[in-house]
Amino acid sequence: MPDAAIRREVLPNGLRLVTERMPHVRSVSIGVWLTRGSRHEPRVHEGIAHFVEHMLFKGTDTRSAEDLAQQIDSIGGHLDAFTSKEYAGYFIKVLDEHLPLAVDVLSDLVTSPAFDAAEIEREKKVVLEEIKMVEDTPDDLVHEIFAGAMWPGHPLGRPILGEPDTVSALSRDALRAYFHDAYIAPNFIVAAVGNLEHERVRDLVSAAFAKAGLTGAPIAESLPAPASEVIVRTKDLEQSHVCLGGPGLSHGDPDRYAAYALNTMLGGSMSSRLFQNVREKRALAYSVFSSLSTYRDTGAVTIYAGCANDAVGELVDVVMAEVRRLKAEPLVAGELRRAKDHLKGSLMLGLESTSSRMTHLARQEIYGDTGESLDDMLVAIDAVTDADVARVAQRLFPTGTLSLTVLGGGTPAAIEAEQLALA
Secondary structure (H helix, E strand, O other): OOOOOEEEEEOOOOOEEEEEEOOOOOEEEEEEEEOOOHHHOOHHHOOHHHHHHHHHOOEEOOOEHHHHHHHHHOOOOEEEEEEOOOOEEEEEEEEHHHHHHHHHHHHHHHHOEOOOHHHHHHHHHHHHHHHHHHHOOHHHHHHHHHHHHHOOOOHHHOOOOOOHHHHHOOOHHHHHHHHHHHOEHHHEEEEEEEOOOHHHHHHHHHHHOOOOEOOOOOOOOOOOOOOOOEEEEEOOOOOEEEEEEEEOOOOOOOOHHHHHHHHHHHHOOOOOHHHHHHHHOOOOEEEEEEEEEEOOOOEEEEEEEEEOHHHHHHHHHHHHHHHHHHHHOOOOOOHHHHHHHHHHHHHHHHOOOHHHHHHHHHHHHHHOOOOOOHHHHHHHHHOOOHHHHHHHHHHHOOOOEOEEEEEEOOOOOOOOHHHHEOO
């Protein structure tokens, strides 16, 4: 059953409001979440969703960028934002007494940006440096290359930051057109958690967002067609960064809890098979892990490791042996129980702060999980069986080959297709 402390409401303009009262704290975390992300932008304007996020902090019709910073700093608050593939978030954490100012600032950001022409040109330089930073961060870059190879030509395979040429070409008119199409009340979710009263938050939000647009452009989401690619890119690095993987499960897939358990056992914890066999027993890598990415209609399972340039072939062989063993052999006694306890502990500990609970509530709204309480999730994790994990292993790693991306110095050893075969 839904938590009684959580209240949900749809305002007359279509904005969705969700609050959770935590009377034992003195803070409130409140955010505006936009149900649009980089997968919803046109190819010619790649990076525009992220660029608009930057521009909202460069001043509004009534506040300069310095005014915004000073108002939040003067009350000891924390203001931040991000853009992802399917949504964007703008959020503030403040003392409960400063909630009215937090709502006012957030609404000003997302309804009345100035889009000053000079600021746009200056911010382009900032974002271009951000793109260069990813190029100089190989463990981030290898994941971007991997996604682009697995989902070629699809928005989910494109970098959120965009490409230098598309960012450089963004115009004020394009930014304003995107903003007016996307930043409308029906696309907004306001999530607030802390020492608050739902009715007061509703009154504040209703007044502050009265000027939000009501209609925008529709979007179309297409399912990506995955490819199985082997890409080796040479870069002046001290080690090689390796990504293996393939398509995964969507956010609402009924098998998602079994997939979380499988990921924990494979490479999602220090006691996982990959961590123990790649790092602890063979000393092939310092960092090695597996992860699941979930989207509205698809997902990805990714295994990452950084190793010596001349050890790539051995690393791939060890990783693939663990994946094949997970598919072919029964789980070790007690392994699933440890994974489920790890998942439950991580979930509970991760929801101890108002900001993390705010994010959790917003994501539930975005993906339609509003009927699932924390207790429901714990029960679902406990219900996972060995047979469930075995079934999901076949779904995540079907007969065929995984995709592989290697970003490394020197000349990493060539990988033969049969090394990546899952049969």
